[in-house]
Amino acid sequence: MVNKLLKSNLIAIVFALFGVSAPLSAAExxxxxxxxxxxxxxxxxxxxxxxxxxxxxxxxxxxxxxxxxxxxxxxxxxxxxxxxxxxxxxxxxxxxxxxxxxxxxxxxxxxxxxxxxxxxxxxxxxxxxxxxxxxxxxxxxxxxxxxxxGALWRAEQLAPEIEGEAGLPIIAIDAGHGGLDFGARQEGTHEKDIVLQVARTLRDLLIEDGRFRVVLTRDADTYIPLGERVEIARRAGARAFISLHADVVTRGRARGTTVFSLSEAEESQQAVTIATLENRSDLVAGISVEGEDDQLTQVLLQLAHRETDALSNRFADTMAEALWHHNEDEIKSRRMAGGFRVLRAPDIPSVLIELGFMSDETDLELLQDTEWQLAMAENLRDGLSRWLQVEDDMRGLLRN
Ligand SMILES: [Zn+2]
Known part of the structure; x- marks a missing residue:
């Protein structure tokens, strides 16, 4: 059952995304x-x-x-x-x-x-x-x-709670949105709840696996500013950062899973659209991180990024591979680059995964199915294991 569900979900994102309009909220x-x-x-x-x-x-x-x-x-x-x-x-x-x-x-x-x-x-x-x-x-x-x-109103600085055995590599799992930022909404279902469920399931799997430690950027229905999420990962000393989302498109059709890594240079139009939606997060919560005056910050970030980009790209490739593992015969999950603010940790390989599209009926059903969530979390765990293996092997090669 699960495999069949996966098969139907991980097919192509049918990207008629080009004309995606901004979300529907009118000023009330x-x-x-x-x-x-x-x-x-x-x-x-x-x-x-x-x-x-x-x-x-x-x-x-x-x-x-x-x-x-x-x-x-x-x-x-x-x-x-x-x-x-x-x-x-x-x-x-x-x-x-x-x-x-x-x-x-x-x-x-x-x-x-x-x-x-x-x-x-x-x-x-x-x-x-x-x-x-x-x-x-x-x-x-x-x-x-x-x-x-920054703004006067900010979420409190939380000391990250790291779970798992000391000495193991730490994975930062970021459930998108939270609190007054619902993320995407569809038929009474909220993105913030779905991604928190998957984040917790993934955490449990990684702890059980015994090769990882985990820090969650949030383990409750609370809002954490985007910059703060990255900070939590950094303070924890995370080896990798994985941000979970489930988007909607308001026009056209899109289905399936997409893995994003940050790119300042080669953003596709689709990625720009989705990044815009996800970056709205801080605005929704009333925080303006990106002032008009932070060009210097941008330049510094870009410099710091050149090295991490290669790492992040390898990370994203491995995760995308893991996600189409169960689906051999069709086009699978997509791999794209976009300007996501949450991926701007200059020193931690980071990916953002849109687990599916809540605007698609089938995806919406799957996203809420605990069996599907578990299967998705297993795929993510397998991807993380493979990535860690490759990274450790490469470190070994470098040493020799
Ligand atoms: Zn989102």
Missing amino acids: VQVQGTALEANGNGLVFSLVFSEKTPFSVYTLDNPRRLLVDLGETSLENMPSGLAAGLPQVSALRYGLFQHGQSRIVLDLSSPLVVKSAAASEPSGGGLRLTIELSPTSPEAYATASAPDQ
């Missing part, structure tokens, strides 16, 4: 009230939204500005003269920043840092966001506004 969140007032030399900026929306609040330098990133929000009701008469603010801009994310920008005429950004629930429901800005020195402003300061 409305801004219902705003106030911007002087508070001594500082400012208080309050916003009331009709629904709870993820947010992040931070400042950037050159030019000095406050950014309020929100889930997709209709900002048409923002009064135009909000900043009038306030010497601290030279301009107020807002709009849809990119799909799924709206942004409000206050251009600051003097250095003001975020003292607090508090969320509360008004009596009628929704969300009230109160941001307090206080004056500071240009130096302190610059420090507080460095791009890598």
Whole structure:
């Protein structure tokens, strides 16, 4: 049964993906009230939204500005003269920043840092966001506004819990999405739940196998920012990083399993589309990692990547092979490269696996089938074993 299921699933991803449109969510969140007032030399900026929306609040330098990133929000009701008469603010801009994310920008005429950004629930429901800005020195402003300061709202730094016998190589397993980021949704089924189930099953298999240790980036329904997932793997000293997902396409048909590795250079259109969906994750949770000012980071990452790319590609090839192992007669899982933020650990070979497509009826059924999940996890374990073997052999060769 399982083999038959696998056979039908691991056939070609029928990529009519080219016209994939962005996901379907329309902005339902409305801004219902705003106030911007002087508070001594500082400012208080309050916003009331009709629904709870993820947010992040931070400042950037050159030019000095406050950014309020929100889930997709209709900002048409923002009064135009909000900043009038306030010497601290030279301009107020807002709009849809990119799909799924709206942004409000206050251009600051003097250095003001975020003292607090508090969320509360008004009596009628929704969300009230109160941001307090206080004056500071240009130096302190610059420090507080460095791009890598990130958003004020961040998941806690968790000490990674590593399971398995000391000394064994560590595999970081990343169940995509989580918490308020559901990932793909289809007929009441959420990507975040499916991938967590497979991640746990894979962990159990790897521990049982006795050749691995495992760290999960999340073992609960919680949101972890993409950068933090990579950090967990790095702090644990992981040998490899494997991120699990199950996507949807909104147009065309796609089925089967896809293995992705990172590539800045040779992204296919399909990979770009899927990467865009997966990278939305942080935006959904209200975290803006990728400021406009991180070109330097990009360059450094690319440099660091050249070496890891070869490792990651070998890793991805081995995993893709393992996944079409049970399916000899047709085109199998796909192997692609894309700009996934979660794959940007410069020093750990990393792959992202779309286990299947929740937009496909058959895939959706399989993805929820515990027997199928187990078979998938077994294939992943076999791939990891083979990869580890090859890597260790190569290390041996290098030594000789
Ligand atoms: Zn995903």
